[in-house]
Amino acid sequence: MQQTDESRLKVLVIAPSLDGNDLSEPEWAYRWVEALSRRADVTVLASSRIGAEPLEKQLPLARVVTWPEIRWLYQKFERFNAMAKPGLPLFVAQCRKWIREALARGETFDVGHQILPQGMRHVSAFASFDIPYVIGPLGGGLKTPPAFEAEVNANRGLAARLRDFDDFRLRHDQALRRTYQKASMVLGVAPYVEERLTGLDLQRFHALPERGYGDFAPERERQNAVGQLTLFHAGRVIRTKALRDTIRALSHLRDLPGIRLISAGDGEDLPLCKIEAKALGVADRIKFLGRIPRGAVEQHYEAADVFCFPSFREPMGGVFFEAMAHGLPIVAAANGGPDFLINNSCGIKVPVTNPDDFARGIADAIRTLAMDPSLRARLGAGARARLKSFGSWDDKADLMLTFYQQIMAQTDAMPTGATKQERAAQ
CATH class of the missing domain: 3.40.50.2000 (Glycogen Phosphorylase B;)
Known part of the structure; x- marks a missing residue:
């Protein structure tokens, strides 16, 4: 000392x-x-x-x-x-x-x-x-x-x-x-x-x-094709983390087959999420990775276009800090910690009403981002700036x-x- x-x-x-x-x-x-x-x-x-x-x-x-x-x-x-x-x-x-x-x-x-x-x-x-x-x-x-x-x-x-x-x-x-x-x-x-x-x-x-904030990931050029999108969801798979709601959102985006979802994490809701994906006919657009090493999580942040984590009972969420460090636009729930952390400079917040409307709201946010590559770029840059503002x-x-x-x-x-x-x- x-x-x-x-x-x-x-x-x-x-x-x-x-x-x-x-x-x-x-x-x-x-x-x-x-x-x-x-x-x-x-x-x-x-x-x-x-x-x-x-x-x-x-x-x-x-x-x-x-x-x-x-x-x-x-x-x-x-x-x-x-x-x-x-x-x-x-x-x-x-x-x-x-x-x-x-x-x-x-x-x-x-x-x-x-x-x-x-x-x-x-x-x-x-x-x-x-x-x-x-x-x-x-x-x-x-x-x-x-x-x-x-x-x-x-x-x-x-x-x-x-x-x-x-x-x-x-x-x-x-x-x-x-x-x-x-x-x-x-x-x-x-x-x-x-x-x-x-x-x-x-x-x-x-x-x-x-x-x-610690180190920011190097800035990189992300895809700018209209209608093409890789979503990333990372975290313990319990009902409140809203992986199930994100899967339901994909069922409202059947006209945009270029939108795909990567899920990293394990938990008691994962089997039900897989069942729901099959029942809704969107399982072929989702990759369930389960629990993966920290380094692999970073690689998926790097490869993603949007961080979609609409957890509706989230105290704060360290994953948001990780996603923002990678310059990812964010889809989040307008509740709890994310409602304070995320603003319109870095993401789209979805009102938490009922499961049906929530899934549609997530789908609407994803559709907006999929159809507007320039918006994705602005929100990605905004994510880095927002993270830096927290010190x-x-x-x-x-x-x-x-x-x-x-x-x-x-x-x-x-x-x-x-x-x-x-x-x-x-």
Whole structure:
């Protein structure tokens, strides 16, 4: 760890599952902390992940404190653990104990930041102390659109039951409510997060996608033939990811046989998607790849003309960042994270009404793109610009330092017990 500079902020980060060699939450949270550690004196409280490169080696500029994961939970109940995080209460207790002992030793922290977990069902150790803190970016908790509930609930699992319980807890669990009410700032991946937390009297909310951009794929000339299109859909194949709706959309495009779909991903809805494709007579226009290596996914982004991922209950969607980095125009659902992430400079958003109209709306968007190569080119260029507007990891770290400094200044100026109205007036 580099030497402490008195002018640098002392930031205490809580993030149980950091790993720069993983995917999804552990990877993006690592990138965030790594960028912060180059700008501030960062202490990070995390778990030592089974089989992962030690976090202290991944974050040489930070002070790293870890506790072992509960091996049997992570090895035998991986999916359950990913959703419910049953080991998290122990981790929170370990963080509380460490912070209490650190403060007793005379250590001080300018600000805290709980980056993970991303779900809105977990209390924070910071709520037990007087350290001003940020929590988030939070995401998830979206409801299934009513007209889609029958199809989605046909395979209703643990995630749906947890989502129902979350609503009750956000209304009645005082420890959870206090976590958000006491936070100096709550970050959400999109504006819908603030709506989910309505009634909690948040001190400050800011919508900020959890990801920063990295490398952009080289620009390339894509086909400009009218009526010819390769669509790409990538992600876990569950009902809400809308592969089935994209297949139904193809049935409305029989007059455009040059439109083809590539699907990369596996999941419980894949067999039903294959059955639907055959029943609708479009199976010959679809290639189901199943789960493929990361490098192969990149090759398909490169070869595609349009990224069609109209997931209708998507918290944010890292795949959109990947598609935009490749300069792909996007077809997305006008709901959740994509409704914030995608605008008319980079894609076409389809209203989520009912399954029949949704499929027709997707078909209309695809038809528009298929018949207008110049529009595809403009939206592809717009996708790169839109992604850049969300900032790099360094940009996000700089923004967070600005927020931290604002929080510190406001905390110093405000008397204990100030109301939300008094805080807002500062």
